[in-house]
Amino acid sequence: MTDLKYLELPQCPVATTALLIGDHWKILIIRELLNGTKRFSELAKGLDGVSNKVLSQHLKIMEIRGLIHREVYAEVPVKVEYSLTSIGWKLKPLIREMWKWGEIYKESIHTNDV
Amino acid sequence: MTDLKYLELPQCPVATTALLIGDHWKILIIRELLNGTKRFSELAKGLDGVSNKVLSQHLKIMEIRGLIHREVYAEVPVKVEYSLTSIGWKLKPLIREMWKWGEIYKESIHTNDV
DNA sequence: CAGTATCCATGAAGATACTG
DNA sequence: CAGTATCTTCATGGATACTG
Numbered sequence: 001m002t003d004l005k006y007l008e009l010p011q012c013p014v015a016t017t018a019l020l021i022g023d024h025w026k027i028l029i030i031r032e033l034l035n036g037t038k039r040f041s042e043l044a045k046g047l048d049g050v051s052n053k054v055l056s057q058h059l060k061i062m063e064i065r066g067l068i069h070r071e072v073y074a075e076v077p078v079k080v081e082y083s084l085t086s087i088g089w090k091l092k093p094l095i096r097e098m099w100k101w102g103e104i105y106k107e108s109i110h111t112n113d114v
Numbered sequence: 115m116t117d118l119k120y121l122e123l124p125q126c127p128v129a130t131t132a133l134l135i136g137d138h139w140k141i142l143i144i145r146e147l148l149n150g151t152k153r154f155s156e157l158a159k160g161l162d163g164v165s166n167k168v169l170s171q172h173l174k175i176m177e178i179r180g181l182i183h184r185e186v187y188a189e190v191p192v193k194v195e196y197s198l199t200s201i202g203w204k205l206k207p208l209i210r211e212m213w214k215w216g217e218i219y220k221e222s223i224h225t226n227d228v
Numbered sequence: 229c230a231g232t233a234t235c236c237a238t239g240a241a242g243a244t245a246c247t248g
Numbered sequence: 249c250a251g252t253a254t255c256t257t258c259a260t261g262g263a264t265a266c267t268g
């Protein structure tokens with residue numbers, strides 16, 4: 001598994017961000033967690049169609065990179081909660097801009113004014 | 115090639131944005147074009163390591179989806195310029211947020227405060 | 229419940245050579 | 249110059265079954 005220490009960050013901050021969350025599932029995971037702490041199964045439900053394997057892989061790498069926090073509760077059956085770290089929360093304005101632009105784009109499609 | 119008409123946009127605006135520009139190369143192409151009109155070779159140089167094939171594929175799909183404009187000049191040798199459309203320009207705040215967060219993240223790495 | 233272990237299919241990307 | 253055409257390689261994702 002890719003370790004944080006071996007992840008060469010690009011000079012450009014935009015490229016850095018693209019590298020860290022620049023893919024479909026990670027973006028949606030952040031979106032989910034901006035609504036608060038979630039359990040594994042809750043995340044899976046919110047991310048329609050994601051497989052266990054893919055979801056757990058993304059969560060793991062995002063935890064390693066410091067974006068999310070994983071809390072295990074010693075209950076039976078086991079309970080695991082995922083939440084954003086402080087730096088993860090700082091992605092909120094970015095996701096908000098994605099939301100805004102997505103709405104603008106969808107509107108522009110309807111008016112044929114792409 | 116995926117046609118705009120057959121691209122089902124998700125309900126969620128965030129997912130829509132993720133679908134349209136949620137990958138490494140597209141983000142960097144937008145970043146480049148926010149600095150102004152560029153020729154194919156200029157883009158290739160700015161996007162270190164991208165192959166002709168991959169670059170032209172992304173440009174084509176982004177043009178189809180209305181994000182960028184392609185202008186061909188009937189010169190010899192031919193000159194082609196790429197620029198953002200009006201809706202493409204509206205990605206500027208989003209890229210700005212990516213820039214800001216990328217800087218924050220890189221800083222946090224240095225201070226071990228991830 | 230929250231994953232892991234496999235296996236398979238798909239496709240995105242890279243290198244190279246060639247063309248209008 | 250600005251691509252296209254191929255071919256190969258590799259990573260990612262999906263389905264399913266199983267486990268602490």
